[in-house]
Amino acid sequence: MSSGMFAGTAWDREPHCERCDQVESACTCPPMESQPTWIPPEKQTARLSVEKRAKGKVATIVRGLDPTESDLVALLKQLKTTVGAGGTISDATIEVQGDQLERVRKALVALGYRVKG
Numbered sequence: 001m002s003s004g005m006f007a008g009t010a011w012d013r014e015p016h017c018e019r020c021d022q023v024e025s026a027c028t029c030p031p032m033e034s035q036p037t038w039i040p041p042e043k044q045t046a047r048l049s050v051e052k053r054a055k056g057k058v059a060t061i062v063r064g065l066d067p068t069e070s071d072l073v074a075l076l077k078q079l080k081t082t083v084g085a086g087g088t089i090s091d092a093t094i095e096v097q098g099d100q101l102e103r104v105r106k107a108l109v110a111l112g113y114r115v116k117g
């Protein structure tokens, strides 16, 4: 079968398995392991604080987002870009270097999160 030539056949209307490329009704793949379902930002409340770190440094902390239901890695990446600072994730906490409270707050609000603190 050449691809692209016969777009719109009945075969294409049914969703296909991404792994075996069968239509889902014919797919025999085992179920996907815990496919993440993210909670939308507007249903989550981030709690912000600025905390002291070693050697007189401070960090802006984002808590309250469920790590299993939020894409914290993507969020941190976005925050680092928006705020222009480094950052890390430990457990369920995002930590952005420096006192970035207002910038982090604005960035989170812009993404749709509710923010406290």
Ligand SMILES: [Zn+2]
Residues within 6 Å of the ligand: 017, 018, 019, 020, 021, 022, 027, 028, 029
């Ligand atoms: Zn499959």
